[in-house]
Amino acid sequence: MFDDLRDLYQEVILDHGRKPRNFRRLEDADRHARGDNPMCGDRMELWVKLEADGRIADAAFQGKGCAISMASASLMTETVRGKTPAEAHALGDTFRALAMTGTCPDCGAELADDMERLQVLGGVSEYPSRVKCATLAWHTLNNALDDKQEAASSE
Amino acid sequence: MFDDLRDLYQEVILDHGRKPRNFRRLEDADRHARGDNPMCGDRMELWVKLEADGRIADAAFQGKGCAISMASASLMTETVRGKTPAEAHALGDTFRALAMTGTCPDCGAELADDMERLQVLGGVSEYPSRVKCATLAWHTLNNALDDKQEAASSE
Amino acid sequence: MDGAVVATGFDVARVRQDFPILSQTVRGKTLVFLDSGASAQKPRAVIDTMVRTMETAYANVHRGAYNLSEKATAAYEAARAAVARFLNAADEREIVFTSSSTAAINLVAHSYGRGVLKAGDAVLISEMEHHANLVPWQMLRDAHGVELRVARVTDAGELDMADVEAKLEDGRVKLVAVTHMSNVLGTVTPAERLATLAHAHGAKLLLDGSQAAVHRRVDMQAIGCDFYVFTGHKLYGPTGIGVLWGRMELLERMPPFLGGGDMIAEVSLERFLPASVPAKFEAGTPPIIEAIGLHAAIDYVESIGMTAIEAHERTLVDRATTKLSAIEGLTLMGRAQDRGGVFAFALDVAHAHDLATLLDRTGIAVRSGRHCAEPLHARFNVESTCRASFGLYTTVEEIDYLAEALVKAREFFS
């Protein structure tokens, strides 16, 4: 009945949705932000620890929401470790393009590896109302890196 | 160009519209009422003098408005003289039916003469937005006879 | 997915043919539209009436002394008369056209709320209100110093009548504003009892009939309430049109809400004199085409008959209750005795949004979230739910299909 839904809910997503990685509070975080999609009720808190040179040492989150939003946050925290803030921003932009269009024409060689991992969320582009679930984590990361106080939202 | 409009604007109406009869203030009136159709801007004041036995001795009006409303008031003041209030109410009901439907099935023998005179306004039934112009005078008469304070309206 | 003639003698297969959209497919699957509680689909009769109006009889209403405007005015006023008959109102003038239920409730909250209620008076709502019947009263409370009381909902999802009575006790409640049917629990509230109770304590009663008017015959004379609102798009009519019914003597006492054309009797630069009811509350060009479309929707519903619709719905409600209750891991929200065809539920293994997306893939349209009733979800300690809601075109087979899909969905997410 749902065979063709495997493009959206791939096993990886269901797995990350059920058991999100880095689902914890970072007590000694350098950066922190909240993300909130009030209409759909997805909500998260994100902590980031930075290296001396500004690179992301660690990222972790807590929150509640649908499988897509949890899996996306989980995958994101795994993917951004070791990146500079600029690289993380760029990756976020590319991911948003993927989530909205399903394709990733800008995926240059330097992003190829990361985007391959994030590609599992590309199926969301067929479900316009769910795109914002996938992108909330990345909006929240932007706010954390830019040290913005208000809650991020992708609605 | 307007030949077929003669059914509405018969010469009698144009004449009464231009030179309304009983267009004056009755200083020693027993009854008085105002009529007001704010949307169309027709407005009138009506005075009635009663006989000792309650019959209408005299009726007069002043006001401004379209030819239909002025002609109707003019014809009314001519027609109701000598009537009891009950007769005037009944005549008004019959006239309203005529104005709305164009026909006068209830016109019994006792109303036949009066209705014949008022028949010239029957054409208004084809113009729904103008019916209220023709009936304002009669609503105002009702209010005067019933001694109601508020302004009458047929809107 | 084709409907069959069900036990009620109501030919749902024929009814479905009146709704062009129902023959759509969604991602290759037949559309199973179970979101009528959010907004219903439109029968051909409504669509055709709107088209005919625009093609042959359209002009602005009132004041136009020419044929087309007279035709449009007559059609607009005939819609008012049709609504009056539909609600069994005592007087057509008691029907005020607004743009939605939301606009109608806001009208009362502003005009009756600020114009008639006084600081220190209280308004009583309930925990199961749609935001449309909650937020306007919060705004009134904050702006006008009116107290806002909230009657409890029982664990079964019924209005706690003992609590209603307790909250009316001190006589400070001047207006009770509650839903006639919950858009989440399906609960139908005891309208007549509420009217008697409110009046016994010196309060007026407003019923939010946005859901109820679609599922039941509602009769203003029989219920005895003071205000009633409903919204066109849930009654198979167009968007952009809503109805406020109010008792004449109340409407007459209320100041106008919105200012503009047609709501005044007289205006100078210094002051304005409001027009009489209902014009007083219909400022500006009204939703003309939409009112005429609503008239066609009412005619359509009445041609089928509210009794038949009610009976058909009872069949659907019974089937849904049985089928959904049998699904492992599924929690139904609300199990009121008197209820209509609205079912909110949560599945243990899946978030409501994920579930809705999954169902969409099978052609089933259900809503997910909190359905504009956040406090009610808080009351039941549920983050969000999926909601299946039925229309007169819903079939027993569709409900079976939903149940089957839910079982499969649970496997999928487990």
Next chain:
Amino acid sequence: MDGAVVATGFDVARVRQDFPILSQTVRGKTLVFLDSGASAQKPRAVIDTMVRTMETAYANVHRGAYNLSEKATAAYEAARAAVARFLNAADEREIVFTSSSTAAINLVAHSYGRGVLKAGDAVLISEMEHHANLVPWQMLRDAHGVELRVARVTDAGELDMADVEAKLEDGRVKLVAVTHMSNVLGTVTPAERLATLAHAHGAKLLLDGSQAAVHRRVDMQAIGCDFYVFTGHKLYGPTGIGVLWGRMELLERMPPFLGGGDMIAEVSLERFLPASVPAKFEAGTPPIIEAIGLHAAIDYVESIGMTAIEAHERTLVDRATTKLSAIEGLTLMGRAQDRGGVFAFALDVAHAHDLATLLDRTGIAVRSGRHCAEPLHARFNVESTCRASFGLYTTVEEIDYLAEALVKAREFFS
């Protein structure tokens, strides 16, 4: 009565074929519809779009995680984007859908008026306002202690700019709210100058574009105003839909007006947190089908081109000025330099209503009365007028026919 290709290169005959209603006859006469200023007729493109929406892509918008709702949401938001382009707004979110111009002005009068303006502040309107831009400010004055000032109109029917400036002088006016084009005089007001003047005196500018937006390209960036409103049904779109454009920073500062679903970010029984702009101002189910219909109307108008429409209208205005001025006993109200296709007039021998009825008999639809501008009629000492107003389907021949009928009408009543 068939239109011919006029000098502007605008093929009015072809345009007329897009409007089904124009082939109607009235009492056996070809319809000559000269009441577009009250409400315009609908092209087939608008009708078809509304039908297609209801037949293939209808559901409630937002929050629906299923295909039909996603389609409807996309179409509704595309309408917002189309309006933003039409007005050249900086940001789509600055477009708020309302049910009419009247509703849009009331929104500003309530939300900006009570939420931002303070008692003692003043609002400046003009003598030529439609009641929709007068009564809401009178209500604000009475409820909130804001002073209401009224700028004069010159004998030629133009806004008296010296008087505007004088009334801004003391700096207490915080909002200027005037029409961009009079629905009686046809006068187009100097929008850019008004914006400069208002801002120089610390006031914001609201323009009532109900008439102007139909006849001119209006560009929010170029004009520099702060609020702009227009109404769908005059722009060849459906009834039940209006637009408020406002500068983002103002909309963000304003409290919500109506309460209900979709306008909140979070709500408990105790309090609510408003959603962001524009959702904050769109409580309840919006006019979905109507917004999508308005989108089609904008596409239609733009497919013809505002420049062509303006040029065509200039031809009509010139012809009407010449023809009507030549009629003995006819008084034209207003003779502004910059004007659009709206002509109000009075005939010495006939009351406006009688004249309108007479014209109706020849197939000509004109409005009679005070056109929701009672103070303006008082200003010009006229009881009531007939008004002929043009649309993009109006022909030079229709104007000639009107002039001919007026001459005959005068004979008839003399």
